[in-house]
Amino acid sequence: MADVTPPAATTDRGAGDEPELVIKVRDLVVGFGERNVIDGMDMDVRKGEILGVVGPSGTGKSVSLRAIIGLTPKRAGTVEVFGVDLDAASAADRLAVERRWGVLFQQGALFSSLTVRQNIEMPLREHTNLSPKLREEIARVKIDLVGLKPEAGDRFPSELSGGMIKRAALARALALDPDIVFLDEPTAGLDPIGANAFDRLIMTLKDALGLTVYLVTHDLDTLTTACDRIAALKGGKVLAIGPMSEMVKNDDPWMKEYFRGERARAAGIGATAA
Numbered sequence: 639m640a641d642v643t644p645p646a647a648t649t650d651r652g653a654g655d656e657p658e659l660v661i662k663v664r665d666l667v668v669g670f671g672e673r674n675v676i677d678g679m680d681m682d683v684r685k686g687e688i689l690g691v692v693g694p695s696g697t698g699k700s701v702s703l704r705a706i707i708g709l710t711p712k713r714a715g716t717v718e719v720f721g722v723d724l725d726a727a728s729a730a731d732r733l734a735v736e737r738r739w740g741v742l743f744q745q746g747a748l749f750s751s752l753t754v755r756q757n758i759e760m761p762l763r764e765h766t767n768l769s770p771k772l773r774e775e776i777a778r779v780k781i782d783l784v785g786l787k788p789e790a791g792d793r794f795p796s797e798l799s800g801g802m803i804k805r806a807a808l809a810r811a812l813a814l815d816p817d818i819v820f821l822d823e824p825t826a827g828l829d830p831i832g833a834n835a836f837d838r839l840i841m842t843l844k845d846a847l848g849l850t851v852y853l854v855t856h857d858l859d860t861l862t863t864a865c866d867r868i869a870a871l872k873g874g875k876v877l878a879i880g881p882m883s884e885m886v887k888n889d890d891p892w893m894k895e896y897f898r899g900e901r902a903r904a905a906g907i908g909a910t911a912a
């Protein structure tokens with residue numbers, strides 16, 4: 639493994655029983671051209687939770703994810719991960735934090751010219767000095783962990799189904815045994831059975847590995863089944879954050895339509911509101 643020791647997680651505990659935070663976003667502003675897409679966003683992500691991030695289309699859910707991991711530049715604000723302010727940190731400290739997260743981008747974003755195994759080995763090549771044999775062994779374990787057959791390791795992304803691509807991308811996100819995974823619409827494009835299986839996989843991995851999950855989604859089933867809390871973004875800010883039982887009581891027009899509308903009722907969420 640690489641020789642950088644990750645900084646210890648902040649407990650961030652107050653006087654009471656406040657939950658331990660692994661991500662703390664304050665006054666985040668992210669924009670393009672003259673428009674600020676994220677405009678003063680505060681967000682806390684608790685250790686060990688699956689936080690579902692929802693909001694109207696184009697409201698900045700993916701941008702928030704990309705800004706937290708530093709792929710999209712901020713105009714203002716701070717992002718702390720494991721108590722490390724990512725802008726103020728030294729390069730070594732920042733790298734140490736980056737090693738503790740894995741990311742599943744929309745569409746999987748696997749390298750098309752590499753096999754699944756080579757894709758999973760890529761972060762291990764970049765961040766560790768492991769031998770090729772050990773890298774291959776870890777890739778084999780991750781392939782098994784996400785429920786793919788061993789043969790899938792030799793396939794190229796173009797030879798996989800949508801569900802297999804998501805699983806392969808998740809295996810790659812898990813390559814470095816992260817503490818946090820960022821998932822950008824992981825069930826988009828999957829049929830309901832495949833989506834449900836993927837939700838269950840994320841929950842199982844969360845429980846087994848103690849993962850914290852930042853999950854951007856439109857999928858009401860995912861929110862109901864898998865998420866401990868939900869953050870609803872609107873107007874560049876977090877409009878509401880809490881469990882589903884709180885979301886269904888919110889009287890913002892978009893929230894009402896989303897959490898109490900026809901699709902929500904079809905997903906059985908109306909019952910929660912009663």
Ligand SMILES: Nc1ncnc2c1ncn2[C@@H]1O[C@H](COP(=O)(O)OP(=O)(O)OP(=O)(O)O)[C@@H](O)[C@H]1O
Binds near residue numbers: 695
């Ligand atoms: N690199 C970029 N350059 C310019 N505009 C961008 C860029 N990335 C995102 N945007 C704009 O920022 C806004 C928010 O995009 P984002 O992808 O975060 O939306 P979203 O909430 O995830 O939407 P959806 O639910 O439709 O996926 C959109 O208007 C988008 O066009």
